[in-house]
Amino acid sequence: MKRFLPYMAVVSARYRMLLQYRAAAFAGLVTQCFWGAIRLMIVAAFYAASAPAQPMSLLEVVAYIWLGQAFFGMLPWNIDEEFAQKVRDGSVAYDLLRPVDLYAFWYSHTLAYRTAPTTLRAIPLGCLAMLVLPRLGLAEWALGAPPSWVSGVLFSVSLIGAAALSTAITMLTNISLLWTISAAGMDRIMPAVVTVFAGMVIPLPLFPDWVQPFLRLQPFRGLVDVPFRIYSGNIPPTVALLEIVSQGVWVGCLVWLGRVLLARGTRKLVVQGG
Amino acid sequence: MAIGEDLKLYWLYVKLSVRAQLQYRAAFLLAALGQFLITGVEFLGVWALFERFGRLHSWSLPEVAVFYGLVNCTFACADALSRGFDQFGVLYIKTGHFDRLLLRPRSTILQLAGHELALRRIGRFVQGLIVLVWAASVLNVEWSFARVSLVLFTILGGACLFFGLIIVQATLAFWTTETLEIMNTLTYGGVEAAQYPMAIYHIAFRRFFTFVVPLACVSYFPVVGVLGIADPLGSPRWFQYLAPASGILFLSACLVLWQWGIKHYTSTGS
Amino acid sequence: MAQILVENLTKTFRVAKRQAGLWGAVTGLVHRTYHDIPALAGIDFTIEESELVGYIGPNGAGKSTTVKILSGILVPTAGRCEVNGVTPWTNRLQHVQSIGVVFGQRTQLWWDLPVIESFEVLRAIYRIPAAVFRKNSARLIERLQLQDFLDIPVRQLSLGQRMRSDLAAALLHGPRLLFLDEPTIGLDAVSKLAVRDFIKMLNRDDGVTVILTTHDMDDIEALCQRVMVIGGGKIVSDGSLAALRATVSHERRLIVDLVNAQEVIEEPAARMVERHGRRVELAFDPREVSPAQLISRIAAKHAIQDLFVEHPPIERIIADLYAKHGELEA
Numbered sequence: 001m002k003r004f005l006p007y008m009a010v011v012s013a014r015y016r017m018l019l020q021y022r023a024a025a026f027a028g029l030v031t032q033c034f035w036g037a038i039r040l041m042i043v044a045a046f047y048a049a050s051a052p053a054q055p056m057s058l059l060e061v062v063a064y065i066w067l068g069q070a071f072f073g074m075l076p077w078n079i080d081e082e083f084a085q086k087v088r089d090g091s092v093a094y095d096l097l098r099p100v101d102l103y104a105f106w107y108s109h110t111l112a113y114r115t116a117p118t119t120l121r122a123i124p125l126g127c128l129a130m131l132v133l134p135r136l137g138l139a140e141w142a143l144g145a146p147p148s149w150v151s152g153v154l155f156s157v158s159l160i161g162a163a164a165l166s167t168a169i170t171m172l173t174n175i176s177l178l179w180t181i182s183a184a185g186m187d188r189i190m191p192a193v194v195t196v197f198a199g200m201v202i203p204l205p206l207f208p209d210w211v212q213p214f215l216r217l218q219p220f221r222g223l224v225d226v227p228f229r230i231y232s233g234n235i236p237p238t239v240a241l242l243e244i245v246s247q248g249v250w251v252g253c254l255v256w257l258g259r260v261l262l263a264r265g266t267r268k269l270v271v272q273g274g
Numbered sequence: 275m276a277i278g279e280d281l282k283l284y285w286l287y288v289k290l291s292v293r294a295q296l297q298y299r300a301a302f303l304l305a306a307l308g309q310f311l312i313t314g315v316e317f318l319g320v321w322a323l324f325e326r327f328g329r330l331h332s333w334s335l336p337e338v339a340v341f342y343g344l345v346n347c348t349f350a351c352a353d354a355l356s357r358g359f360d361q362f363g364v365l366y367i368k369t370g371h372f373d374r375l376l377l378r379p380r381s382t383i384l385q386l387a388g389h390e391l392a393l394r395r396i397g398r399f400v401q402g403l404i405v406l407v408w409a410a411s412v413l414n415v416e417w418s419f420a421r422v423s424l425v426l427f428t429i430l431g432g433a434c435l436f437f438g439l440i441i442v443q444a445t446l447a448f449w450t451t452e453t454l455e456i457m458n459t460l461t462y463g464g465v466e467a468a469q470y471p472m473a474i475y476h477i478a479f480r481r482f483f484t485f486v487v488p489l490a491c492v493s494y495f496p497v498v499g500v501l502g503i504a505d506p507l508g509s510p511r512w513f514q515y516l517a518p519a520s521g522i523l524f525l526s527a528c529l530v531l532w533q534w535g536i537k538h539y540t541s542t543g544s
Numbered sequence: 545m546a547q548i549l550v551e552n553l554t555k556t557f558r559v560a561k562r563q564a565g566l567w568g569a570v571t572g573l574v575h576r577t578y579h580d581i582p583a584l585a586g587i588d589f590t591i592e593e594s595e596l597v598g599y600i601g602p603n604g605a606g607k608s609t610t611v612k613i614l615s616g617i618l619v620p621t622a623g624r625c626e627v628n629g630v631t632p633w634t635n636r637l638q639h640v641q642s643i644g645v646v647f648g649q650r651t652q653l654w655w656d657l658p659v660i661e662s663f664e665v666l667r668a669i670y671r672i673p674a675a676v677f678r679k680n681s682a683r684l685i686e687r688l689q690l691q692d693f694l695d696i697p698v699r700q701l702s703l704g705q706r707m708r709s710d711l712a713a714a715l716l717h718g719p720r721l722l723f724l725d726e727p728t729i730g731l732d733a734v735s736k737l738a739v740r741d742f743i744k745m746l747n748r749d750d751g752v753t754v755i756l757t758t759h760d761m762d763d764i765e766a767l768c769q770r771v772m773v774i775g776g777g778k779i780v781s782d783g784s785l786a787a788l789r790a791t792v793s794h795e796r797r798l799i800v801d802l803v804n805a806q807e808v809i810e811e812p813a814a815r816m817v818e819r820h821g822r823r824v825e826l827a828f829d830p831r832e833v834s835p836a837q838l839i840s841r842i843a844a845k846h847a848i849q850d851l852f853v854e855h856p857p858i859e860r861i862i863a864d865l866y867a868k869h870g871e872l873e874a
Contacts, residue, residue: 027455034459037479038467045474046327054326188308192315201319208325283668290665294656374652376617378669379641385669540633541619543557543612 006100007108028117029124032069036129039065040141055205059144060232064203066129066143067228073118074162075223076169076194079177079187080110087177096266103171103259110174111167147233154240158227161247165222168254169194175258178265199225205234219254222247280384287388295393302393309397316469317342317405333471337501339409344425345468345493346402348432349461350395356440358389363447365389372539383441383532413501421500424515428500431518432492436461438521438528439487445528448535460487468493473506480507488524491517545629546590547721547753548614553623555584555609583609585777586623593720594751596743598768600758602866605774607757611723614755615645627721641670644714648726651710653698659709660694663716670717677716684712688742704735711742721753722746728760740766761859773865781865789861797854798826798838803847811842822849827856 040062047058056064083106086092095102129143146152176186195201197220204215204225215221226243229235235243295302320342324335358365366372366386375385415421443457464487472480472494483489498505499514561577584606591597601607612618613625616632616639625632632639646652653662667677685691688708693701701709707727714722724743728736744767746752756767764771764785771788773781781788798814805822813833814826828838835853842848855861 030456031459031463034463035466038463038475041475041479042470043323045470046323046330049329049331050327188304189311191308192311195312196315196318201315202322206326207322279671286665286668290654290657290661370650373612373617374647374650376636377615377640377643377645379637379671380669537619540617543609543618 007104010105010108011112013112028121029128032072032121032125033128036065036069036125037141056203056229056234059140060229060234061203061206062141063143063232064199064228066125067231068200068224070122070125070129071118071159071162071224071227072200073121074114074166075198075200076114076166076173077191079173080106080113080170082109083174084177092178092266102266103255103262106174107167107171107255110170111163114166114170115163144232146231148237150237151230151233151240154237154244155227155231158222158230158240158244158247161244161251162223162227164251165219165247165254168251168258169219169223171258172254172261175261175265178262178268194220194223197221198223199228203229205229219250222250280381283380284384284388288391291388291391292393305394306397309394310401311397313346313398314401316466317401320469330470331474332506333474336409336412337503338470339405340413340501341471341493341497342469343402343404343406343409344428344497345432345465347399347406348429348492349436349465350399350402351429351433352436352440353398354392354395355387355437357392358386359440359444362386362444363450367447376536376540382536383529386444415500416502420515421502424496424500424518427515427518428492428496431496431521433521434525435488435492435521436464438525439464441525441528441532445532445535448539464489471497488517488520491520547593547628548589548591549624549626550587550589550610550614551624552586552588553584553610553613553620553625554586555582555606555613555618555620557581557583582777584613584620584623587774587777587779589772589779589782591753591755593753594747595770596747596754596756596768598756598758598764598771599774600764600771600862601774606777607774608725610774611725611755611757615643615723616640641717642719642721644717644719644722646707646710646714646722646724646727648707648724648729651698651706653706653709653713655699656697658695658697659690659701662698662709662713666713666716672717676718680716680718681712684715687745688712689738704731704738707731707735707739708742711739715746715752719752722755724754724756724758726758726760727756728758728763736760736762743767761857761862773862775866775868780868788865789855793856793861793864794829794831795827795856796830796835797852797856798828798835798842799852799854800824800826800842800846800848801850803849807846809842809846811838813841814838 043061043065044058047054047061083092086095095105098105126143130145133139133142146155173186173190197204197215197218199221204221205212207215222243226235226247230237230240230243317339320338321335324330324338330338366375372382375382378385410417439457439461443461446457464483467475467479467483468489472483472490480490484491494507495505495509495514495517498509499511499517505514558578558580561579587606587610599607599610609618613620614627614632616636619633627639628642630639630642653659654665657665663681666672672680685694688711690705690708690712693705693709698706698709711727727743728739731739740763743754743756747754747767754767756763758764769784771781771783771785772779773788797817800809800823802809802822802824809816809824809826811826814828816824817827818825826838828835833841839851839853
């Protein structure tokens, strides 16, 4: 347990820092409610206009949209600016001097970076979507509860998996900086790729049927699509277990890949002198 | 003439800004590509939903694509001018550099618009244009002089509207030094909303975006006019043709607010 | 008519009281209490064309408030102010066309542009006709010795080079009135002299009115025929440097280098300030004993190698004056 102390310290410090930005968080809350409302209306209009059965019911999509707004911050949108700055001015070399595993250290840091802002947004937004809306007579727009406590529990587990996955992906983007110092390539393309394949544009099942096999094979679905559909029961508990396992497998692969690349990248740094 | 001189000065700002950005050509191209992709994936969603559902009430995919393409082109134009404004609090108020703008015998709006012409916004513009051109070709729109003018007028009115919102966001910085993300709700949120015909939204929403922030007047109504169809919301054709003017009026109102902000700034000091 | 006319200029800042703690922040959202900070308590002065005026005072005394009002970027609470016949804050565009302002700590030049290109942008901003611009810029470049770094981006310039460039930039449009705020701060000795010489020449040869705000008393001594001291929102002294000295004390200094380092000077009309071996510094009041009398008295009793008669250091004068009016400089 003691071995984890430095990493826990990093996570806690990061949380405390990010929690200071309360006003920004409130503004973000309003923005996200607004975006959620727009998407709900669009999707509802489509559902209302046509009859055939769809892979997801409207209620499931409503839940999906609200959860998407709540956990928006957890997507591996962008690189860690702090890390980018360290690479730019070469001080990342100092981190090599610390008696901690470099990957684990930065993983903890990034994990906090990915999850702390979400904590501030998810809870108020969730309360609003779940509890306030029905009271305002907008029950059909509200975020419904999971169909069973099993789904709820599995959702929580898959959420942790999503956080781990998101961090692992962010780490890869960060590590790519060691090769392309100006952070050009990856972080420009990443946001678009993630948005589509995670299911943030529309839930993955709503994409055409012929593309579904491909969508099932990529890691990003574990970020948004899988956890939110577990929540609403669109992915039933039995399948959910499998999905969570596949999340874990992806996390494992990406962490392993990240460690390998980080070792190569830092060796390059040391050899070249930064 | 005053406007002529202002345009000359603005042109100089543009030349300097463009030159500075093109110096880092690779970075610019990547940034533009990134913008193109992140804004373009939105249309992927529109397309996929139409693939699955076939129709959206009375609207077909190409028709919705016109709404989509036009608002993206419009916003890209305004967004290109926005850098000086959305960083206004940090770059000008906190540093006190705004004083220097006041010490120059030119409009502060002009100087701030000249801060940077963000070329990377072309990514959003190109994506919108592609969608718009595709839609126009599929729909077989009869491109009369009136319709073309309406498109251009819509882009102008819309860019004025978004520019006005951007100015309001900066004006807030006179009172609070925190960047108020809340305005993003209206700019980026507005673009999201206007990508689809406003008729599908809740009436309260539509009313807000017609009478308070006239977004519908620079996207929904004129596009209905361009498409030449009957408006499900029942607006007359002449209104559809004149609606973009509200964007210009909105901008004027925002400029008044800005002057008020300056008055506050000069009487409280920094 | 005076170029600058200031009458009963008053400025009170209304600042919201910051409540401590979380509860305070919440109540602060609903109910704000304010307190008034009087920055200027009704000041009066006139400045004629081609004067070179030093405007000094402790921090917080109202210097920058005055300069901001005169330059048109701050509106006073009460009082009258006219610069070149125009009220600065109501005719901003017209007013700023006729003034130049240099802030010692902040450049107005574009960070990434070569100096000469910054000048070109300013030419467009101030609508300077081509011929006038050519003449003005050539003259300023030559006088301030900017030729060697005109093509270098401002961010790469040394502080001295940047300050000289800023001076030129402020004068390209040929203003008749120049505000200088701490122009020599942080500069090396050579640059300081260059800047001072330029200001003196600008004022003497071109007749540009200069208002100089500074904490550097050497600037004041070197340049200013007239010094205004502001303290606690009021003008406490306005006149020549000599008059300023007299406000605080009439004391003068006599420095004597004795031949014999062991000798002690005993003189009832003078008090010893300092002694280093041969050098004795005495303070005396010229109203009680004239310098000539004092010198002859001392010379009669001691063998003198050298002597000087001086004013006390200007810093001492100012510090005493500031101390009288509340805040001391940090």
